[in-house]
């Protein structure tokens with residue numbers, strides 16, 4: 001995959017004191033191949049490599065004390081840029097309700113994403129959405145949205161499958177006004193292929209509802225096809241943003257890299273699973289970090305903020321910044337992580353997790369987490385605060401006390417050190433590129 005490939009290349013120059021022109025050349029060849037393999041649009045790759053090469057061979061890198069890191073930084077910045085630079089936001093209409101149209105091909109994830117978006121709007125932003133069942137061609141689609149509405153305990157507007165989608169949209173907006181709901185999410189029909197009938201209908205709904213956003217939902221697993229679909233919907237309908245679904249799967253990531261470059265429209269959200277809380281704001285910078293294997297501590301923090309304890313998460317972020325993160329915090333984190341959702345998803349976001357071979361196929365062993373907790377609990381308060389004092393004798397004692405082995409204790413201490421290092425890098429980068437985004 002892209003991540004592994006780039007990581008291998010990065011690894012080679014990471015430790016280097018000086019990077020020569022031929023180093024950069026070799027690296028760029030790898031980057032180029034990796035991107036093409038990941039199904040990134042050919043023109044996009046060419047442009048990307050050209051930009052990175054220019055900056056890497058130039059003075060910016062050669063003058064730097066650690067050119068290896070500098071090249072990685074350049075690659076990361078350019079990846080971020082390619083995916084859209086600054087993180088994007090969702091629009092709010094000046095005259096409520098704000099209408100959002102969900103469009104896309106069949107099976108892309110429109111209906112699911114409509115539910116997820118409604119959930120996010122309420123949970124995180126305190127909004128009151130109305131779900132609108134405007135896919136009248138598949139009776140199951142109406143039922144599906146109604147089920148989601150029930151799960152969320154949210155209103156779903158439907159007029160069955162005998163009324164035109166345009167009429168449904170019209171009445172739904174009136175209903176939202178009457179009931180003082182501030183968002184109207186229209187789940188439209190999809191086809192297997194883009195055709196005129198579909199586009200005409202979508203254009204009519206657009207005409208009538210003046211949507212603030214038209215979100216194109218695309219399946220990231222379809223790779224380059226997703227990019228073509230995006231291009232075509234954008235040309236014919238004019239979209240305002242893209243939701244990239246099924247990023248939790250074994251996808252090659254090429255779509256994420258090319259969509260913005262090809263359509264000029266931002267990816268706004270990513271779908272990370274089938275559940276209703278598996279929708280995340282798209283952060284190009286974090287995505288670039290994830291691709292580069294730096295893990296995604298920031299997404300983790302964000303998850304903690306919405307799902308767990310906001311004050312605690314803030315404290316944690318602060319600790320990462322000041323590097324006062326200890327084993328006590330780590331233990332605390334493990335407890336919180338357990339309540340955040342499926343462990344394997346969470347683990348994938350941890351720094352360095354990409355490097356763990358075949359993590360996506362690994363069943364995360366809850367028992368393993370229990371052992372880690374046992375090891376930490378066997379440490380003295382001083383050891384938890386200052387792990388560097390844990391010498392051979394202490395390691396032995398901790399292993400015995402926790403019913404584990406010295407190897408396991410060593411491994412945990414090593415992982416903790418690595419994690420701290422990563423956090424330091426992440427927070428340094430985060431400090432640099434910090435710009436708080438408002439919503440809506």
Ligand code: GDP
Pocket residue numbers: 104105106107108109110111112113190217245246247248249270271272273274278
């Ligand atoms: P629609 O035809 O565009 O409305 O697509 P649906 O919302 O019915 O979704 C099609 C299938 O994809 C369903 O089985 C969903 O559960 C699944 N799905 C949607 N989004 C995601 C995602 O982000 N991750 C995963 N793993 N599955 C998803």
Ligand code: MG
Pocket residue numbers: 110111112135141
């Ligand atoms: Mg649907």
